[in-house]
Amino acid sequence: MKILIVITDYGSFNNFLAELAVRLSRENEIHVVCSGSNVINIVDKFDYTKYNLTFHTVAIPRSTSIIKLIKSAREIRKIVKVINPHLVYAHFTTGIFPAIFFKKRNIEYWGTFHGLGMNASGGIRKIMFSIVEFFCFLRLDKRFLINNKDYKLVSNMFKVNTLKYNSCGVGCDIKKFDRNRFTEVDILNLKQDLNIDGKFLITYTGRFVEFKGFDLVYHSFVKLVEEFPDEVVLLLIGGRDPIHPTGLTEQEEIDLFKNQSIVNVGYTSEVEKYLAITDVFLFPSKKEGLPVCIVEALAMGVPVVTLDERGNSDVVRNNFNGYLVKSISKLSDINEIVEKLNYLYLNRNVLDMLSSNCLKRRETYSRSFFVEEQLNLINVFKSKVKK
Incomplete structure (x- = not known):
């Protein structure tokens, strides 16, 4: 199965999603779209060249600048057209919005909100986040939240296909943090x-x-x-x-x-x-x-x-x-x-x-719970694709 992961920047991918992407690459063709910036600037967790992983660099802005987000959405659309993935799985509002802006038919779109802007902002920023995030909710096939407050808000609006991680967020490597x-x-x-x-x-x-x-x-x-x-x-x-x-x-x-x-x-x-x-x-x-x-x-x-x-x-x-x-x-x-x-x-x-x-x-607190939970969800979807 082909899976396209979209996340705002390379540093966030390396810090939060590396373990999941590597595990998925054992049985799937994995593509990652992110900006080349290293906001969380740590050494790579893996030698990604050894896995079935392909990176695509797109200048995804870390803000709610609609013009910049739409520009990055055009670039993502081109990549989706070439790869034709079965699943597009985007993370963070700024990764989800450009991923689903030009949503392609017959492709499943999932999104994880690592903290809603509409639930933690005020003034004009709250209005902007509310517009962008509600648009995302409407177009996603599955919506994932990682904390109780965000989940309660979204599940009240969209009762179907709104899920909360059972894991402790994305967790951490408890073998390392021991x-x-x-x-x-x-x-x-x-x-x-x-x-x-x-x-x-x-x-x-x-x-x-x-x-x-x-x-x-x-x-x-x-x-x-x-x-x-x-x-x-x-x-x-x-x-x-x-x-x-x-x-x-x-x-x-x-x-x-x-x-x-x-x-x-x-x-x-x-x-x-x-x-x-x-x-x-x-x-x-x-x-x-x-x-x-x-x-x-x-x-x-x-x-x-x-x-x-x-x-x-x-x-x-x-x-x-x-x-x-x-x-x-x-x-x-x-x-x-x-x-x-x-x-x-x-x-x-x-x-x-x-x-x-x-x-x-x-x-x-183990990240393994997050990885296994995501693998199970994706494998269920994969079994439906095969049918």
Whole structure:
């Protein structure tokens, strides 16, 4: 069977869909359409040349620019015409819209929304996302959501062929994200290499963008340092996104890289190594589907402090494996985040309890559940195609 996977950029494909695509390629002809950008810039998980995978580069915009999306839709239409796949499976709103804009008859179209824009935006952006996403809902043969809030919204509008992943989003590699892989010596050596031995370590993973709460991370940490100078460290894993603001002023961005208590690792394929030395994972994102970075932290036994928003609240439970902060205002959010971090710093027994609880549901975070669930769905469709 021929399957065409459409996803916004190569970095997202490599990070989220690589395992599924490789498994599918064993018995199917797989084509991948994505832009060549590497927003999540990590080394390739596989040597894709060894598999039945063909990549097609299309400049898919990471925005709701209708003109740019339609332009990319024309390019995708040409590819579909040549390949003539049995199934087009698109991911993210910005990948789904151009994939189905020129929908071809006699081809099945599926789409996974990794966080609806209409459910996490305001003003003109909410209107734009609502128009684009509703158009997508109408034209898709199957709609997939990955969190409860999005699923409830869409399933109320389209009761048939609207499904929610049973897996924990796309999950993570729990063999890789396993704290038992790291000895006490490994942990001590890494802390010494970073010159943070004996410090309380808070980690943030992701793009340095405002809608992921990066500004809240910075301001909360600066305030925490005032209370515990030379005792706490912020570890940043990721980097800037050229099309989205950080939420910081120019001077704050300068201070960010001058602050001796902030360690900037950049993008890395060894996130698990840094989570192994982390005390608390701070990810106060306002706009998530179901964040992989939180799943990775929980799999490593690291308690999470995040905002009480969709996706985050699907996996984090108050006083069990972390804390959910009700977002009221920027100042209020910062104060409550600092309060939670302060409490965990002063109460290591509570921190240990939360860490232990993180590991109780560890098996459910496995990416294998996502892969197997998708393989089963596609195999059911494949059996119908053969008939």
